[in-house]
Amino acid sequence: MRILIHDYPGYAFPVELARALAHRGHVVCHVHFSATIGPKGTLARMPDDPETLEFLAIGISGTYRKYSLLHRFLQERAYARRLEQAVRAFSPEVVISNAQPDIQARLLATCQDMGIPLVHWLQDLYSTAIGNILKRKCWLLGALAGAWYRHVEKRLISGCAQVVCISDAFASEMKDWGIPDSHVVRIDNWAPLADIPVMDQDNPWSGQYGLAGVDVVLYAGTLGWKHNPALLENLALALKERPKTRLVVASEGLGASWLAERKVEQGLDNLVLLPYQPEESFAAMLASAKVLLAILEPDASAYSAPSKILSYLCAGRPVVVSFPPENHSAQLLSGARAGIVCSSGDDAGFIAAVKDLLDKPENAADLAINGRMYAERHFRIDEIVCAFERVLNHA
Structure with missing residues (x-):
């Protein structure tokens, strides 16, 4: 199976998953955003990696401005366009992805256009995060942004073939959103x-x-x-x-x-x-x-x-x-x-x-x-x- 794993920050445990899938005979491309600063896995081929494993780092023009909401929004949209190009170039049979709603929505549209399933790896409830963070600055702005992104996040998750939840709380939230139990799987995170x-x-x-x-x-x-x-x-x-x-x-x-x-x-x-x-x-x-x-x-x-x-x-x-x-x-x-x-x-x-x-x-x-x-x-x-x-x- 040709599998594309998209983990936006490039953490170590999705990297370990990519290697394990490749060792089991799958053709795997691991994709991450190169401009994020933080703990990362080993995002390059190692001597004992199979030939069926590749790593792709996607960058953007200029410095990533994580804490500037407007600049971050624009940069992530640019990133999403480059991610779409990467998916089309690799031509996977299935994609599993963890990313912010705007990126994930574009990825879902790409997968639907290509006729391939997208598995949503639910690591964070971004709509709740966006609403809560913005409420600290302006309650009304946070409430409106949270409601909008809740709509976006719910719509895109509904369009995914499967949802991997990392906790019972997230699985319960999916139930409240009307996601069928048959589409939700609980797999806890781990460390290598x-x-x-x-x-x-x-x-x-x-x-x-x-x-x-x-x-x-x-x-x-x-x-x-x-x-x-x-x-x-x-x-x-x-x-x-x-x-x-x-x-x-x-x-x-x-x-x-x-x-x-x-x-x-x-x-x-x-x-x-x-x-x-x-x-x-x-x-x-x-x-x-x-x-x-x-x-x-x-x-x-x-x-x-x-x-x-x-x-x-x-x-x-x-x-x-x-x-x-x-x-x-x-x-x-x-x-x-x-x-x-x-x-x-x-x-x-x-x-x-x-x-x-x-x-x-x-x-x-x-x-x-x-x-x-x-x-x-x-x-x-x-x-x-x-x-x-x-x-x-x-x-």
Whole structure:
């Protein structure tokens, strides 16, 4: 089967899926947007990759302006046109895609014109995200934009052959939208287990950044509209009393820039700010930590299930999150007994949980072991690829 996998940001787990499908005899083209800044998989052919696998990076003219709504809208429309060209050139038998509604709508029209099925990989409810984010600026604008994009998103999902949902909450939303149960499949996200082994805290990466022998508390990933970086500032302030502890934030963009300013203003010498790390350093970076962190704003829970948690589980380190407790990732972490879930807005509880794990290594070790065991049970790519093959064959 000729399969095109379109994952807009280029994350590691869809890359692993592409490789696994190619190893099972399929002809696979993995497509992503080259201008996004963030954690990515290995988006190039490796020596042991089959000849039936290819990677395509699609770019745009100029600098991608993610946080400018108008420029982003125009740039994504330009990207969608180039994506259409790529699909027509590869001529797949089926497409599976995760992208924003405007991009996905153009892709659906292309697939319908070519007479091929599109499988919608539902990673985020974009219409809810757009509405909630814009409501922070202007309630009426957010309500109108959210309603419009809900209409667009619902229409395009209705036109897809299958919908892969990553959580029960998303599957329930599809039911509310009138999508038949026969068109909806639940497949949870995962992280590439083999790429994130359990490693020593003192390793070449921690040595490179002067973190060997230090108690590292690490946040790795996006700091955007869904996150409140002030929580990390408050944590750094609370950890200043611990001379052997460093809060390391590996991120870029708005939140990271804000933290850089606060670091100077507050004299936070214990706050170490790094850019996104390359894929080959990712496992060693996670291993350097005593505690791993994730944060999510309350209104983001309805449309987002942060996948960084899954990488954290692979690393075999305890996790502390500031999430709404009803969020899918929060429930996963609690169910796996791999970390501590603090409600969004409970800054004191979040800081206390981090300190508690630093002070009680035996408790931290239990959570770390549970997390790795969960990953080893649930992130088996041979089982995951079979689930996707069933979806693609049914489409």
